[in-house]
Amino acid sequence: MGKRYYCDYCDKSMVAAPTIIRTHIKGVVHQKLVSAHYQQFKDPETILKEEGSKKPCSRFFSGDCHFGAICRYSHYTPDQINAMRNYVAAKYNSPNHLSQPSFEDLYQRLQSEKSIKTGLDEQDTVIYDECGVTHVLPWTYSPVFDNYNCLPPSIRRLKSGDFVNACFMQWGLN
Numbered sequence: 001m002g003k004r005y006y007c008d009y010c011d012k013s014m015v016a017a018p019t020i021i022r023t024h025i026k027g028v029v030h031q032k033l034v035s036a037h038y039q040q041f042k043d044p045e046t047i048l049k050e051e052g053s054k055k056p057c058s059r060f061f062s063g064d065c066h067f068g069a070i071c072r073y074s075h076y077t078p079d080q081i082n083a084m085r086n087y088v089a090a091k092y093n094s095p096n097h098l099s100q101p102s103f104e105d106l107y108q109r110l111q112s113e114k115s116i117k118t119g120l121d122e123q124d125t126v127i128y129d130e131c132g133v134t135h136v137l138p139w140t141y142s143p144v145f146d147n148y149n150c151l152p153p154s155i156r157r158l159k160s161g162d163f164v165n166a167c168f169m170q171w172g173l174n
């Protein structure tokens with residue numbers, strides 16, 4: 001027996017020939033099942049955006065629309081759409097939503113922390129590399145070691161510069 005192609009969406013197997021697979025993937029049955037599969041993972045915001053501009057499907061509500069999830073008319077009732085609108089509105093009005101900082105806010109906060117903390121961190125457990133990334137080191141370093149010049153590399157104080165051009169691919173090979 002030749003190779004078989006199994007379609008997860010349709011729970012169907014077929015001869016693994018490119019033309020057969022291509023025809024299957026273009027088929028309405030397959031496309032309906034794929035859309036239906038992804039529909040269940042969409043958040044209400046996405047569904048509202050997609051359904052908001054569609055007219056209600058009169059066939060679906062009388063029980064005979066065969067297009068399923070690929071229908072160009074909406075299969076959501078006005079009540080369902082309203083419920084989603086209310087859900088989304090409630091979500092955006094909740095204090096929880098407001099306390100969730102945006103990426104922009106987090107970045108700004110990091111930038112201001114950076115200018116406050118630089119030089120004040122006595123233990124030197126926080127370093128900022130040249131890309132502006134903060135690294136909090138899990139250890140502290142005794143400043144006493146700084147008085148010695150010829151320390152073995154393993155106990156020298158690390159600077160962000162030590163990691164420039166570090167070749168991580170080779171770690172552990174020797």
Ligand SMILES: [Zn+2]
Pocket residue numbers: 007008009010011024025030
């Ligand atoms: Zn399929």
Ligand SMILES: [Zn+2]
Pocket residue numbers: 057059060065066067068071072073074075
């Ligand atoms: Zn429909």
